[in-house]
Amino acid sequence: MPLHNADMAAIFSEIADLLEIQGANPFRVRAYRNAARAVGEFGKSVSTMIEQNEDLKGIRGVGNDLAEKLREIAATGKCGLLEQLHHEMPAAITELLEIQGLGPKRVRAIHDALHVRTLEQLHRAAKEGKIRDLPGFGEKTEAHIIETIEAHLHKSRRFKLALAEQYAQPLIACLRRTPGVGEAVVAGSFRRRCSTVGDLDLLVTARDAAAVTERFVRYDEVAEVLSSGETRSSVVLRSGIQVDLRVVAPASFGAALVYLTGSKAHNIAMRRIAQQRGLKINEYGVFRGEKRIAGDTEASVYATIDLPWIPPELRENRGELRAAAAQRLPTLIQLADLSGDLHAHTKASDGHDDLLDMALAARERGLSYLAITDHSSRLAVTHGLDAKRLAQQIDEIDRINRTLQGIVLLKGIEVDILEDGHLDLPDAILKRLDVVVGAVHSHFNLPRERQTERVLRAMTHPSFSILAHPTGRLIGERDPYDIDLVRVIRKARACGCHLELDAHPDRLDLADIYCQMAKAEGVLISIDSDAHSRFDFDNLRRGVDEARRGWLEKHDVLNSRSLDQLRPLLGRTAVGKVASA
Known part of the structure; x- marks a missing residue:
């Protein structure tokens, strides 16, 4: 089986971790770290590109050396450099990096001083008071390590939806090729498009259940078979994802799909309604007494x-059954409803492609406008734009728009919201823009009141259009910062600005429940790709998934509007200045 992008990215990421723990050249570490991120987020299968002899240098941060390592990984499933690093340093030490607050430098310090190699050893050393006396640690850090490890050891592992897709799709395609298979779908939280999934639930109808089970348990990526029966089986893939298979008769397929899709709360509420009518709903059908009356x-x-x-x-039991009974279910937003994208980066900051390449890629996806929103200069690691460079980009966009057909580039910026709520660029340059996307990229640990006031102040700026990734979460990596989103949403309504649903698979921010809250308050949501390359517009479909979970309809989404409809909604002083419009 070809390796998935996530597998290749994991190898590069582990190489970066081990190199940093060793104290290797920071530029070398950063190269592997950036390549891991780029490969993991890349919109095409790297293995397929290698099979078809495509140039890998189109992947951000991948040069000759890293391209050769990707080919090595694709051919062997391993990387010689990682094998070498494992010999030099125990592989288990990378588990320590899963503890929040322990970066490679601190892991190295603990390892060198106490010879700690595993989470269990780290926990024991902290409980015995051996961490606090190390330079740069202390009692508070030691207590935090104990608390974090104990929470980590008891927390079930969950996988980002985008990563789970890489494993679910080829597996379900494999099962569909089994002779006699009818339906074959992925159910569970995956089908509900939750931002993370704990496992994968597969549902199949087939003439020969045993043949499906045999193919399932012998699938190339299976690391462990937990159980194997004619209608129920469970395995663990090499990635660590548990997959459960159910094979049912066609007459029960619909009922089983409802049952396995969930959520549990939704199913319980359905069963209560059925009981009031003298019916029983389970995974085999709907029954009145012993007679099955529905379920296919x-x-x-x-x-x-x-x-x-x-x-x-x-299906989360958040009012959908009442809405259905009253014939008031929303007509949910679809990917085809999006007219444009209001958050994208070029190589002027931390993107990979130039203005024209991004415009053409967006046009190929059917978009009619694209806002270029490179970072402002305060975010130094992204080579952000100061006022002078932004002015030059504005002029360049105007030049491109004079000849560009089928799509319009909007002039924008992703401007840092500073700690005091001011924006990281002067008013004079912000007034020249069509879109000002404000973002928090620092001081995540401010107290709730200060964090909230900081954002509220930024939103009052007359050029402010959209609040980017409003909670700052990175799924599985960084918790949302503490902010009063009710106040933020109501401030957006009062100011006439908007909130973003950043569709990057690591963010999916604004989360579904807050999208539903914004909808109730009449605040529009912009579903944006946060694209850093021409391949990243695929992110939009993930944003649409999250928006649908938040009950959003086409009219709730800012960038479902045509360009003419959009202009009056973008900021209080921004009045579309695109030359070709």
């Missing part, structure tokens, strides 16, 4: 309790 399709199951089919993204 999901729609037939819902119809028995006088409800229309409910989209999987809504």
Whole structure:
């Protein structure tokens, strides 16, 4: 089986960690770190590119040396450099990096001083008071390490939806090739498009259940078979994801799909409604007494309790059953409803492609406008734009728009919101822009009141258009900062600005429940790719997934508007200055 991008990225990431723990050249460490991120986020299969002899230098940060290592990984599943590093330093030490607050430098300090190699050893050393006396640590850090390890050891592992997709899609495609298979779908939280999934639930109908099970347990990526039966089986893939398979008769497919899709709370609420009508709903069908009256399709199951089919993204028991009963289910946003993208980067800051390449890629996706929002200069690691460089980019966009057909580039910036709530660029340059996307990129640990006031102050700026990734979360890596989103949402309504749903698979921020809250307050959401290369516009579909979970309809989404409809909504003083419009 070809290796997934996530597998290759994991190898590069581990190399970067081990090199940094060793104290290697920071530029070398950064090269592997950046390549890991770029490969993991890349929109095409790197293995397929290698099979087709495509140039890998189109991947951000990948030069000759790293391209050769990617080919080595694709051919062997291993990397010689990583094997060498494992010999030089125990591989288990990278587990220590999973503890929040322990970067490679601190891991190296603990390892060198106490010869700690595993989480268990680290926990024991902290409990015995051996961490506090190390330079740069102390009692508070030691207590935090104990608390974090104990939480980590008890927390079930979850996988980002984008990563789970890399493993689910080829597996379900493999099962569909089994002779006699009818339906084959992925259910569970994956089908509800949750931002993370704990495991994968597969549902199949087939003439020969044993043949499906045999193919499932012998799938190339299976690391461990937990159970194997004719209708139920469970395995763990090499990636660590558990996959559960159910094989059912066609007459039960709809009922089983409702049951396995969940959520548990949604299913319980459905069963209560059915019980009030003298019916029983389970994974085999809907029964009146011993007679099955429905179950072959999901729609037939819902119809028995006088409800229309409910989209999987809504099945969280957050009012969807009441809305369905009242015939008020939302007509959820679709990817095709998006007219443009209001957050994208070029190589002027930390992107990979130039203005024209980004414009053409967006046009190929059917978009009619694209806002270029490179970082402002305060975010030094991104080579952000100061006022002079931004002015030059504005002029360049105007030149391109004079000849560009089928799409319009909007002039914008992702400007840092400083600690005091001011914006990281002078008013004079911000007034020249069509879109000003404000973002918090620092001081994540401010107290709730200060963090909230900081953002509220920024939103009052007359050029402010959209609040980017409003909680700052990085899924599985960084918790949201502490902010009062109710106040933020209401401030957006009062100021006439908007909130972003950043569709990058590591963010998906604004999360679904806050999208639903913004909708209730009449605040528009901009679903943006946060693209850093021409391949990243695929992110938009992930943003649409999250938006659908938040009950958003086309009219709730800012960038579902045509350009003419959009202009009056972008900031209080920004009045579209695109030369070709």
